[in-house]
Amino acid sequence: MTFSSYLDDSKVMASVATPAARAQAGRPLRALVRGTGSIGARHLRVLHSLGVEQLFAWPVRPPSSDPSARAADYPASVQLVQGYPDEPLDLVIIATDTNRHVADALEALEHPPASILLEKPVAPSAEEARVLLEHPRANTITVSAPLRFHQGLALTADILPLLGRVTSAQVVSQSWLPSWRPGRDFRSSYSARKDDGGVLRDLVHDIDYPAMLLGAPVSLKATLGHGILGIEAEESADVLWGDGPCVHLRLDYVTPVKTRSIRIATEQGAIGWDAVRNEVTLDWPASAAEPAGSVRAAFPADADVDVVLARQSLAVLERAGTVTGRSMEAFSPAGLAEGLLAVAICDAARLASATGGTEKVLW
DSSP states (O other): OOHHHHHHHOGGGSOOOOOOOOBOTTSOOEEEEEOOSHHHHHHHHHHHHHTOSEEEEEOSSOOOSOHHHHHHHSOTTOEEOSSOOSSOOSEEEEOSOGGGHHHHHHHHHTSOOSOEEEOSSSOSSHHHHHHHHTSTTGGGEEEOOGGGGOHHHHHHHHHGGGGOSEEEEEEEEEEEGGGTSTTSOGGGSGGGOTTTOSHHHHTTHHHHHHHHHHOOOSEEEEEEEOSSSOOSSOSEEEEEEOSSSEEEEEEESEEEEEEEEEEEEESSOEEEEETTTTEEEEEEOOOSSSOSEEEEEEOGGGGOHHHHHHHHHHHHHHHHTSBSOOTTTTSOOEEHHHHHHHHHHHHHHHHHHHHTSOEEOOO
């Protein structure tokens, strides 16, 4: 096999079906979303598009009294509740503030639904989330990690083992926090708060997927940045882990031109995934088998956030066995342990920046 054939031969190159949930015979699919802010409302719209018949929304704050405002946020068929319904639930999505995640997840586990999708990050710190990992139904919790449901990342994960030993990797995720929520002062958002915000927690997806691809670090070094935006939390993070291949992560929200990518060098070539351009690039040096070259694959559907979230929700339902089919098997949902690992890396990075030394990742 030559480098130029790697993409064509990958099973991930096949078209991914448009997500649609088909319930097991006998009853409708039911889901509840706890928290109806921007991400909670989006989950409700996505579940509706998937074909989930009964949708419940449980707001943290009292819902708007203006019906037109409510209709603009999520489908009119959604039932507003102030607690868990009596009907059995196939899925509960926890989309509340980070500092509520553990308590809200524990409450959900007491009912219990067939599966729980917990928004990122699991908790402000790994220690706070340990009680979830020790719960007897911990295996029903999936941590929201939408980047894992990009076909470009799935292709990267599929091809990487063919390229030999990894020698280094560079991960970049940069954006401009003031543009995240137009019309809202970013300094009053959770992102600005030191205790549960900051770029490490906000961009924890960009910590999770390198760990998935390359393995978890045992220890790391880090430098956190402040002072450009004038917020309490860290605005940037440079993280270096190197117990295996040297991996450098640059995460910030002080860059107006958005970038989000990884480039991995190996003994045989290099592979890069760009989550802004939604493409994968494979490069290789000249050899006896073929000349130096490069090949690229584009995945335009990955640009649609709703499509990506629908893939994730459907994968969770499929894994729980509450819907038929295995249409999302190309993707790897993040289990609770993997979500907790990403938070532990954040914890270690904050400590390493404070001490100026190398710190172990403990979880």
